[in-house]
Each structure stands twice: as C-alpha cells, then as structure tokens.
Amino acid sequence: MKVVVCIKQGPDTKGGVKFNPDGTLDRGAMLAIMNPDDKAGLEAALRLKDQYGAEVTVLTMGLPKAADVLREAIAMGADKGVLVTDRVLGGADTWATSTTIAGALRNLDYDLIITGRQAIDGDTAQVGPQIAEHLGLPVISYAQEIKVDGDKVTVRRQYDDRYHMVEAKMPCLITALSELNDPRYMTPGGIFDACKAEITTWGRADLKDVEDCNLGLAGSPTKIAKASDKVRKGAGEKVVPESPEEAVSYIVGKMNEKHLI
Amino acid sequence: MDFSLSKEHEMARQLFKDFAEKEVKPLAQEIDEQHRFPRETVDKLAKYGFLGIPVPKEYGGQGCDIQTYVMCVEEMAKVCGTTSVIISAHTSLCVDPILTYGTEEQKKKYVPDLASGKKLGAFGLTEPGAGTDAQGQQTKAVLDGDEWVLNGSKCFITNGKEADVYIVIAVTGKVEKKGKMLKEISAFIVEKGTPGFTFGTKENKMGICGSSTYELIFTDCRIPKENLLGQQGKGFAIAMHTLDGGRIGIAAQALGLAEGALETTIEYVKERKQFGRSIAQFQNTQFVLADLATKVEAAKLLVYKAAAKKDEYRTNPKISYSVEAAQAKLMAAEVAMEVTTKCVQLHGGYGYIKEYNVERMMRDAKITEIYEGTSEVQRMVISGALLK
Numbered sequence: 001m002k003v004v005v006c007i008k009q010g011p012d013t014k015g016g017v018k019f020n021p022d023g024t025l026d027r028g029a030m031l032a033i034m035n036p037d038d039k040a041g042l043e044a045a046l047r048l049k050d051q052y053g054a055e056v057t058v059l060t061m062g063l064p065k066a067a068d069v070l071r072e073a074i075a076m077g078a079d080k081g082v083l084v085t086d087r088v089l090g091g092a093d094t095w096a097t098s099t100t101i102a103g104a105l106r107n108l109d110y111d112l113i114i115t116g117r118q119a120i121d122g123d124t125a126q127v128g129p130q131i132a133e134h135l136g137l138p139v140i141s142y143a144q145e146i147k148v149d150g151d152k153v154t155v156r157r158q159y160d161d162r163y164h165m166v167e168a169k170m171p172c173l174i175t176a177l178s179e180l181n182d183p184r185y186m187t188p189g190g191i192f193d194a195c196k197a198e199i200t201t202w203g204r205a206d207l208k209d210v211e212d213c214n215l216g217l218a219g220s221p222t223k224i225a226k227a228s229d230k231v232r233k234g235a236g237e238k239v240v241p242e243s244p245e246e247a248v249s250y251i252v253g254k255m256n257e258k259h260l261i
Numbered sequence: 262m263d264f265s266l267s268k269e270h271e272m273a274r275q276l277f278k279d280f281a282e283k284e285v286k287p288l289a290q291e292i293d294e295q296h297r298f299p300r301e302t303v304d305k306l307a308k309y310g311f312l313g314i315p316v317p318k319e320y321g322g323q324g325c326d327i328q329t330y331v332m333c334v335e336e337m338a339k340v341c342g343t344t345s346v347i348i349s350a351h352t353s354l355c356v357d358p359i360l361t362y363g364t365e366e367q368k369k370k371y372v373p374d375l376a377s378g379k380k381l382g383a384f385g386l387t388e389p390g391a392g393t394d395a396q397g398q399q400t401k402a403v404l405d406g407d408e409w410v411l412n413g414s415k416c417f418i419t420n421g422k423e424a425d426v427y428i429v430i431a432v433t434g435k436v437e438k439k440g441k442m443l444k445e446i447s448a449f450i451v452e453k454g455t456p457g458f459t460f461g462t463k464e465n466k467m468g469i470c471g472s473s474t475y476e477l478i479f480t481d482c483r484i485p486k487e488n489l490l491g492q493q494g495k496g497f498a499i500a501m502h503t504l505d506g507g508r509i510g511i512a513a514q515a516l517g518l519a520e521g522a523l524e525t526t527i528e529y530v531k532e533r534k535q536f537g538r539s540i541a542q543f544q545n546t547q548f549v550l551a552d553l554a555t556k557v558e559a560a561k562l563l564v565y566k567a568a569a570k571k572d573e574y575r576t577n578p579k580i581s582y583s584v585e586a587a588q589a590k591l592m593a594a595e596v597a598m599e600v601t602t603k604c605v606q607l608h609g610g611y612g613y614i615k616e617y618n619v620e621r622m623m624r625d626a627k628i629t630e631i632y633e634g635t636s637e638v639q640r641m642v643i644s645g646a647l648l649k
Contacts, residue, residue, distance in 0.1 A: 075272065185280055187310040188333070189323030191272045 001054040001148070003045040004108055005078070006101055006115040006131070007038040009062055009069040013120055019227065034069050037116025041176035043183035044146050045114055046077045052148065055079050057108060061089065061100055067199050074194035075186035082108070086203040091217030098130030099214040103207030105135060112153065113173040117142055128175035138172040144180055264562075273329045277336035280309065286340035292471030293343065293621050298423050299471050302344055307378020312351055316360065321373035327575070331513040331568040338517025339524070342625030343471035345517055349510030350419040351375070354633075355382025358428050358503045359450065362491035371426055371450065383424035384507075385415035385477050386500050393638050395446055395497040400479065402431040402449060407486045409449060411479035414461065417632070421475025422460050427451045429477070430500050433493055446496035450488045457482030468624035505586045507633045509571055512564045512589035515597035515629035519557045522597075522604040522622040526550070529608055529617075546607060553600045560593040584646045591639035594629035601626040 011017070011030035018029040034042075048054040058073040060066050061084040070081030084104045092100060105113065113135075115128035125141070132139035144163060145156035148170075155174060157164040186194075204215065213219050241247040255261045266274065284305050292299045306312050314330040316322020323329075330352060338345035356375045359367060374380040391397030400413025411431055418427075427450070434445040451458060461476030491499050527550065530541040540546050567589035570582035601623035605612035612619050630636045 071268075072272070075276075185309050186272070186276050187323060188273050188276065188314050188325045188329055189310055189318065191276065192269050192323070192325055192329075195267075195269045195272070 001048065001052050001112070002057070002108075002110045003048055003054045003112045003114060004057045004059055004105060004110045005038070005042045005045045005073070006059050006113065006128070007042060007069055007073060008035045008060060008116070008119050009033070009066045010035040010120040032065070032068065033120075034072055035116050035119050036178040037118060037120075037176055039116075039183045040178045040180040041114040041116050041174075042073055042076065042078065043181045044143070044174075044176055045112075046184065047181070048112075048146075048148060049077065049079075054112075057082060057110075059101065059104060059108075060084070061092075061097060061104070064201075067201075070199055071191075071194040071197065072186060074197050075190035076184055077190065080200065081197065082200045082202065084202045084207070088204050088212075088216050091220065092215065093220035093222035094124050094126040094130060095221055096215050096217075096219040098127045098134060099210050099219070100207060101127070102131050102134035103210035104202055105131065106208035107202075107206065111151075111170040112148075113137070113171070115173065115175050117175045117177050125175070128173060132173040135173075138168045139175070140166045140168055140172065141175040143174045143176050146174060146176075146180070269325075270328060270332065273325070274332050274336065277311075277333045280305075280311075281336045281340045281344075285337055285344050289341035289343070290615070290618065290621065292341075294470075294615070296465070296470045298473045299341075299344060299347075300423070303347060303378065303381065303423075306344075306348065310377075311348060312378035312381075313356070313376025315352065316356060316372060316376040320360070320368055320376055322376040327509065327568045327571045328565065331509060331564060334510050334513035335517040335520070335564075338514040338625075339521035341471075342469045342514065342518055342622065342628075345514040346419055346469050346472050346511075347381075349507065349514055350384060351382045351424075353507040353510040354384030354419075354503055355424070355426060355428055357506050358384075358448065358490060358499055361502070362448070362495075362499055363450075364487075366487070367450065367490070375426060380425035381420055381423055383418055383420040383427045384503065385418050385427055385429045386504075387415060387417050388413070389416055393634060395500075396444055398430065398432050398444060398446060400429070400431040402433050402447060404433075404486065405483075408483040409486060409489065411449070411451070411457070411482040411484065413479055415477040416461075417464060418475055418477050419472055419632075421473045421477065422463070423473040425453045427453070427477065428490060428503070429479075430496050433496070436494060445494045446500070447493050448490040448496040448499045449484060450490050451479075451482070451484055455482055455484060466628075468621070468626070468628050470624075502583075504633050505581075505583045506571060508586040508590040508639070509564070509567045509582075511629055511633045512560075512567060512586070512593040515590070515593035515626065516557070516560050516564050518622050518626045518629070519553075519560065519593070519597040519600040522601045522619050522626075523550070523553055523557055525618055525622075526604040526607050529611075533609075533611075540607070549603055549607060553603060556596045557600060560589075560596040563589040563592045584643055587634070587639040587642040590629070590634070591636050591643070594626075594636060597626040597629050598623075 009032045012033040018026040020026045045056045049056050056078045057080045058070050058078045059082045067083050089100055118125035129139050140155045142158040143155045144158050147154045151170050154167045157166050310323045313322035314325045315327050318324040334345045334349050359371050375382050402409045402411050429449045429451045432444045433447040435442050436445045457480045459478045461478050464474040530546050533540045567585040570585040574580050574582050604619045605623050611617045
C-alpha cells in the first residue's frame, strides 16, 4: 500500500500573526511549523504504515526551506520526501496550488492521498478536494477516523452536529482534521537519518499534464485585496431587562439591527 | 570554532523542548509534592528513544552523539529536575559502562533492552563510608565456583527501586601497590530479582523528589561469573571513568535547571508590578538578570565543550575528557545554585511558595553540587591535572 501525504509549512500563529506593510504575511517574523491538520494526516498515514506496512511519501510545495517540513515528517517515520519548488510557482492561490500538486502526484504511485483539511494561514479547505478533482479521484473530507480494509477505505466524516460514515474504493483522497489523532513526536535517531535523507526536488518541468496558465501568481484567479489579524471581540454590553418579554424584544431588536434576522 | 548548532541538533532541541513542555512539565510539581516516580513519563521517554540517544543503532539505540543526549537532559531539566536525572543515571551510569567495558555478549544481552527503555538502569558505587574514596568500600564479591557472591549495601542509588539492571562496584580481594596492601575493586552487572538482592530505605530528599533513591542490599546474592564487567581489579577505574561521563549528564541537568529558572523569572519580572511599574524596569532586576544570563551562557559553553570532547573520545579512546567533564559540572552546578537562589529572590515572597516553580528548581539545583562527585571533588580532579 502506498500513501502520499501532502503537507505544508505554515506560520506558527501561537505568538501572534505578523504582517508586512502591504498586507501579506511576514513569514520571516514567525516560526515555521508543519500545518496541524497536515500533521494529523501524516500521523494517520504512519499508523497505516505501522499496521499494514504502507510506504509513506510526503509531498510539499514551497520555497527550498520547505524541505525542513519534509525532514520533520521523515524524522517522524515517513519514507520519502518530495519538494516541488520553482520561482514560476510562487504566489499561487488554491487553484494554482492544487494544479501544481496534482501535476506532481501524476508522477507518483499511490493508493491513498491524504491532505490536511486546511492550512493555518489560508483556512480555505479547498486544495485537498481540488487535487482530487484534477486527478479524477473520489474525495472524503473532514476525516475523524480512517479504516482500511482491502482496497476500501472507511472514514468517519465530521459533519456539523453528527458524523457520516463514508466508504470509498482506493485510490482516493482524504482530508484530515487535526482532531483525527495525536501526532507522534520525532525520534532523535529519526532526526539524524532525516537530515541525511535525500529529498527529491521537482521544478515546473517535472510537473505532468499541467498548463503554465494555471500556475503561480499569473495562474491564480484569487487576488488578495487585504489581510488582517482576527478582530478581537469587544467586552460586550450587560443588560438587565425587567421581564422576559422585554429581554426577548431587546434581543430581537439587536438581531434586526445586525441583519441577523 | 563554530558555536552554531547543526541542523540535526536544532531539530533535536526543538523535539526535546516540545516533549518537555507537553509531557514533562505538567507533572513536575505533582511528582515533587508526592515524591512519586513518574513511570508514565519514563514509558514515553522509552517510546521515543530518549533512553538510548547516544547508543549505536546496532545495539538498538538512536545512534546520536553526546551533544544530542546532553540537550535532551538539559531540556528536561528546564522543566523537571527529576526527569532529567532519571535519563542521566540510566544512560551515563549504566548503559555507557556496559558499552565501554562490556563483552560482546554482555552488550547484546543488556544494551538493546536498556536503549529501548524496556529496562531501566542504575549504578551502585556509594556506600555509607565510601563514595569517591574507593578504599572505604565494604561491599564484597567472592568467586564461588561459577558464581560471584555479593554481600554488602549501597546507598543513595538513583533509579534505585525502579531500575532493572545495576552496575555494582565491590571489593574482590587485596592487591599490593607500592608496598601497601590495597583493596581490589571490580565492577559487576546485577539484575533485579536476583535472590539476595533487596532494597532498603527510600531516601526522603530535599530535591529531585520524584527520583527513586534507595539503598541496595546484597545478602549472599549470587550472580553468574560472566557478569563481571571489565577486568577483575579494574572496578575503580571503570567507576571513575563512568562518573566522568555521568558528570557531563549532571552538568547538563544543572544547566537546564539554571536556564529554566531564568526563563521563568524573566516572564515573572515583566508581569509583577511594584511601585507602579514592572519589576523588570528596576535596574537591580536588569543587572541581576544580565549577570545570571552571562553565567548561564558560560556554563553552557563548558557543558557543550565537555560533550564535544566525549564525542571525540568515542572515535579516539586515547584521549581523556575527565577535566572537561569536571569543569563543566563544577561550573554548571554552582551557576545553577546561584541562578535558582537569585531567581527565588527576584520572585520575592512568591518565590518561596510551591506554586511558583523556582523554589523547586532551587531545591533540585543543590544536589548537582553534590552527586557524582561534589564540587570539591571536581576541584580535586581539575587541580590534579594542573599539578601532575
């Protein structure tokens, strides 16, 4: 069984988000970490390795420094790392990213592709399902639990106040939630091996069946007008109504005012 | 001379830091108060290979260097003195002498289980009347057919009751040296559960309270002849060489305690307000912190230098790292004591309260000036090399 996990190096938002004057993220000012949903996806793949001897390949797209996240994955137990990096791929939105990743995946053998639900910096949750569309694969998103039986995969899919049990025939793509599991740590010996491991590096020329017009900034239909940190909620307003009726009418009035009803 | 960490070491440091923060720190206060050995933490240390960091892969270890091991002990000590000494005593005092002096059979028999953490190690040299003073040893081992028969006791043994494999130093006879009859000392490997091997008093300590410190008692304890470690009569040299390595581990523990106290105190002085401003704004606080940070950095360089020297020894066993280890331990232990004491002072009344971790760090730091050779013994080692 062959599993490819798509991972992304994202900014660690624990210490707050920092912006450049033009509104883009100041990535240099924040520590880089493996995107949490992707890490859960990797852990799910490593459990398939423990259980069924699956071969786990990790794939990322980014600057050459993104090789660090692949080495971290190898130090956790992944077998191989593939880095897709090229100047022409920079500034990609979800469409251009998924086109690029799909172009790389066409070079690899896989039974299962796992991506994180969404990245900590963009929060779009689009890249995983888009990759599946590009490759013509079934997709199961928001996986909380993954079970493999022969060539079938059964996933407990999070859905609002309930969950769905979804079954698919492999090859297919699953997007993982960070709640899926508690990812393992690296091992010290794993780190030493990972630092010596060869990372396969691919550029634009290695991508299969993709067109230039769908790549990089030029191939990205999304244009970011402005980015900002989360707006903190205010302290609120304390109201002590005389009666339940007055309370209801106050709440309804406020909801009307904010166009909620 | 390059003071920067390699990529491997940077990643390893981050790993140990994350692990310490998430798995070790939450238990530190509880195990200290309850004087409880953190078995659950030891199981996790084992799972991730932290109990076999400098052990070659062929013996089931992680195949890393001493620097990586030192950073592991250091990062654990930043949050929990107990956890750091469990790793140090196991790795430096039990696994290391078996790897250095053991026969191939002994290495194959004991090291894989120790490196994987399936078994825990300990080291028994100290007796009520003897530590570094070898001639004070009372524990005896007598060869009877195919077995050594051990009688006597060892005290203050770290990982005491929790270990499975023990390195035990005992008197095996007398030898003449320079016209004097001296005790012949040898080293042995003793397994828990051997008839005649029992435990005495659990020590009620000032610090590192979660660590299991026990008396080991041997009463006609018979071990196989092949459990002699190294050559008969070389036990004292084995013990002293083992302690050279152990001192690097304890130096790393002391360094971590100092760093942990300093980090906690830097956070505290920024938050604590007196006379309308944070105490970080007072020049006394600033100058004390500056001095402490400088001393911590000096200690760190000596600890890392000793680790590098031991790494060099592993490829060139002709060199000695004894002086570097003694200097690292002397400096780091005294810095740890000074830093933790001054950090308690900067915390004021809260520093004396158990909810604030610095009082625990101060109690934990004291032992680093005492065990595996007191600061005075380190000075003897260093001056002995200067004046020989």
